[in-house]
Each structure stands twice: as structure tokens, then as C-alpha cells.
Amino acid sequence: MTRPALIGDIGGTNARFALVTPGGFAPHDILALPCADYPGLVEAVRDYLARVGATGEGAPREACLAFACPIRGDRVTMTNNPWSFSRAEAQAALELSLFKVINDFTAQALGVPHLAEDDLVEVQPGEAIPHAARLVIGPGTGLGVAGLFPGRHAWIPLPTEGGHVTFAPTDEREQNLLRHFRNRYGRVSVERLLCGQGLLDLYLAHCSLKGAPPRYATPAEVTAAADGDPVARDTLLRFLKILGDVCGDAALTMGARGGVTLCGGILPRLREWLPRSRFCEAFAAKGRMGAYTAAIPVHLVTAPWPGLLGAAEALHNPEVE
Numbered sequence: 001m002t003r004p005a006l007i008g009d010i011g012g013t014n015a016r017f018a019l020v021t022p023g024g025f026a027p028h029d030i031l032a033l034p035c036a037d038y039p040g041l042v043e044a045v046r047d048y049l050a051r052v053g054a055t056g057e058g059a060p061r062e063a064c065l066a067f068a069c070p071i072r073g074d075r076v077t078m079t080n081n082p083w084s085f086s087r088a089e090a091q092a093a094l095e096l097s098l099f100k101v102i103n104d105f106t107a108q109a110l111g112v113p114h115l116a117e118d119d120l121v122e123v124q125p126g127e128a129i130p131h132a133a134r135l136v137i138g139p140g141t142g143l144g145v146a147g148l149f150p151g152r153h154a155w156i157p158l159p160t161e162g163g164h165v166t167f168a169p170t171d172e173r174e175q176n177l178l179r180h181f182r183n184r185y186g187r188v189s190v191e192r193l194l195c196g197q198g199l200l201d202l203y204l205a206h207c208s209l210k211g212a213p214p215r216y217a218t219p220a221e222v223t224a225a226a227d228g229d230p231v232a233r234d235t236l237l238r239f240l241k242i243l244g245d246v247c248g249d250a251a252l253t254m255g256a257r258g259g260v261t262l263c264g265g266i267l268p269r270l271r272e273w274l275p276r277s278r279f280c281e282a283f284a285a286k287g288r289m290g291a292y293t294a295a296i297p298v299h300l301v302t303a304p305w306p307g308l309l310g311a312a313e314a315l316h317n318p319e320v321e
Contacts, residue, residue, distance in 0.1 A: 004054060005315055006045065006063035009104060009307035010035070012080025012141065016305065017048040019060065020312045025114045027308040029054070035081045041065075042085070042093045064100040064315040066107035066307050068141065076101060080141065100321070102314050104307055105144035106157045109136040110317070111310030112148060112261050112301070113155055119303035120261075121271060124280045126297035128259040133158070135256035137247055138264025138301075139198070143191040147254050156319045162250055163191040170245060170282075173209075173238070180205045190246045194239070196266060199223070203235040223269060237277045240270065244282030248293045252286060256296060263301040271300060 004019035007027060015035050018027035029052040038044040045063075049055055069079040077084040091099035102110075112134065128134075134148040145162030148155055167188045169175045181188040181201070193202055199219040207214045212231050216222045225232040251260055260283075267274075284294035303309075314320040 003058060003062075004060055005312075006049070006054075006060040006065075007308050007311035007315065008045075008063070008065040009107060009305065009311060010041070010065060010078075010083075011068045011104065012078065015041075015044050015048075016308065017045070018305070018308050019052065019054060020308075020315075022062070023316075025309055025312045027305060027312065030305065030308070035078075035083065040083050040085055042090055045094055059095070061096055062098040062315060063094070063096050064102065064311040066102050066104040066311050066314075068104040071101055071103050098315075100314055102311070102320060103159055105136075105146050106159050106320075107307040107310030107314065108138070108144060108263050109134075109146035109148050109157050109310065110155060110313040110320070111303075111306035111308070112136055112263075114309040114313060115301060115303055115306060119301060119306075120299040121302055122297070123262065123274055123300050124283065124294075124296070124298035126259070126295050128297050129257040132258035133254050133256050134258040135247070135251050135254050135260045136263060137162070137250060137260065138262055139194045139196070139243065139266045140264040141195060143194045143198075143246075144264060145250055147256070148258070150258075151319055154317045154319050155313065157314075158254070162253075163194070164189045165246075165249075166190075167193060167242075168245070168249075170285075174242070176209055177202070177205055177238075180208060190242070194243055194246060199235070199239055199266070202239055203232060206231050206235050206238070219266075226273070236270065236273055240273060240277035240279045241282050244277075244279035245285075247279075247298070248283040248286055251283075251293055251296055252289060257292075260296055260298045261301060262298065263306060267300055268302050271302070274300065 008017045014032045016032045018030040136146045143163030147158030196219045203222045226236045
């Protein structure tokens with residue numbers, strides 16, 4: 001009997017688990033469990049395995065789990081939920097012969113090469129240069145930025161903290177936004193604007209600058225109102241324009257001539273707004289390097305679980321410890 005391997009993508013709210021055939025990448029028996037229902041990782045994994053009948057002789061002996069928090073050393077402490085565990089103790093409790101723990105955005109990046117063509121929407125046409133680095137970037141709870149490089153034997157992930165680079169305004173509106181955010185936060189990183197909370201903060205900043213009373217209290221409300229409300233629409237278009245600036249800068253820094261892939265929880269909901277925005281204009285507007293960035297293909301991921309594909313890739317990828 002061939003035992004399946006366990007893969008997972010664990011965030012602040014939900015733990016998404018699946019099984020995968022060893023050597024394969026297609027997840028099956030996918031379940032999302034609320035983290036708040038369990039005291040810790042081990043209990044959540046055990047409940048998942050019981051639910052899908054992968055116990056006893058059918059229980060996995062290999063696992064790769066991705067977590068939305070920094071990964072370093074034996075202790076893993078979640079950023080947005082109370083789970084904290086020892087990797088060695090969890091491995092022993094779950095009787096795993098192989099247990100890999102990776103960052104969730106590293107998993108997003110590693111999942112990109114395994115996406116089907118119909119899981120990608122073209123945002124900017126271009127020609128991907130073979131054997132060149134790729135950029136994977138996307139706003140969600142924060143702004144994730146990672147790279148991928150095609151090694152001789154496997155994809156090499158390049159984790160970064162690129163979401164925390166300094167916000168650089170490019171016009172008078174953004175100068176005013178910078179002053180607004182600086183008064184509130186001091187230093188302003190791009191993640192302050194390019195995440196879920198950042199979209200709401202950007203809306204509130206527009207209201208302040210325009211002297212308009214705020215009408216919406218969540219990022220989802222701002223997005224839903226953008227078709228009919230001028231301030232919400234300006235907010236959304238500015239969000240995507242700034243994202244284009246940041247993606248172009250990151251592509252230059254990484255030398256991402258292999259392409260740029262947009263992912264995360266927010267952008268699939270803004271799919272119809274991307275071509276109406278100045279994203280591509282801002283992405284390519286890099287002065288003397290404009291031709292360089294204009295030639296880089298940009299795609300949006302619409303697949304629901306690229307992180308699970310990345311965990312499956314990482315399981316036996318020698319470049320991922």
C-alpha cells in the first residue's frame with residue numbers, strides 16, 4: 001500500500017490540508033478547518049486525517065506544511081493565531097519520517113510552475129526568458145514577495161521581505177498620501193498600502209484628502225462600492241497603480257525576466273479592474289529601463305490553492321530544507 005503524503009497551507013484563520021500521491025502534485029481530499037477549533041497543529045492534523053480516513057496503515061509518514069509566519073529554527077509561532085509548536089515534537093507526535101515546514105509565500109512561489117494554463121490570466125503580454133528568475137508577488141494579509149530560480153535539478157525558492165521596502169510616491173497625489181500615512185505610522189512601507197488593511201486605509205486617506213465622510217468600514221465594502229462610488233473607485237485604481245509601481249521595481253531588483261506572477265487573496269477579486277487601471281503603465285514606467293519591464297510577461301493566478309501545489313513541490317525538493 002502506497003501511503004499518501006500530507007500537505008497543508010495554514011493561515012491565521014484557516015488550516016487547509018490535503019493529501020498527495022508521493023511524486024505527484026495534484027492535491028485531493030482538501031479540507032479547510034478553522035484554526036480556532038483546535039488548541040494546536042497536532043490536534044488539527046489528527047482531526048483532518050480522521051475525517052478523510054487516512055489513519056492506521058493509511059496514515060501519511062511524510063508531510064510538508066506551509067505557515068503564515070517567519071520560519072527559523074525548531075519553534076514555529078504563528079503570527080495571527082495562538083498556535084506555537086516544536087517542529088521535532090510535532091514530527092514525533094504525528095509519527096512522520098519526513099516533516100518539512102516552510103513559509104506560506106514560499107509555498108505560493110513553488111506552486112507557480114505547477115499551475116495549469118487556465119489557472120493564469122494574462123495581465124501584460126511579454127516573452128519569458130528561459131532559465132531566468134521569476135517574481136511572485138501578491139497582497140493579502142500583508143504583501144508577499146518571493147522569487148523562483150530554475151536550478152539544475154529543482155526550482156530554487158528565493159524568500160524575501162520585499163513587502164517592507166519604503167513606499168516611493170511618483171506623483172502629487174501619492175506625495176499627499178505619503179504625508180497622510182507618515183503622520184500615522186512614521187516610516188511607510190509598501191505593505192502599509194498594498195494589503196487588505198492597506199486598501200481600507202487608502203480609502204480613508206482618500207476620504208480625508210477629498211474632505212468626504214467615510215462610508216465603508218471594510219476592504220470588501222470598498223471594493224463592492226467601486227462601480228458606483230467615485231472615492232472607492234479612485235481608491236481601487238490607485239491601489240492597483242501603486243501595485244504596478246512596486247511590481248516593476250521588484251522585477252528590476254530580482255531581474256525577473258522569467259515573468260511576474262500575481263497571487264494572494266485580494267487580486268482575483270479585482271480581476272476585472274486590472275485592465276481598467278494603470279497597473280501595466282506603472283509596471284513599465286521605469287525610465288531608461290522601461291523597455292526591460294515592458295517586455296516581462298505578467299499573469300494573475302486564479303487557482304484556489306497554489307500554496308498546496310507548492311507544499312507538494314517542496315516535499316521532495318532538495319533546495320527546500
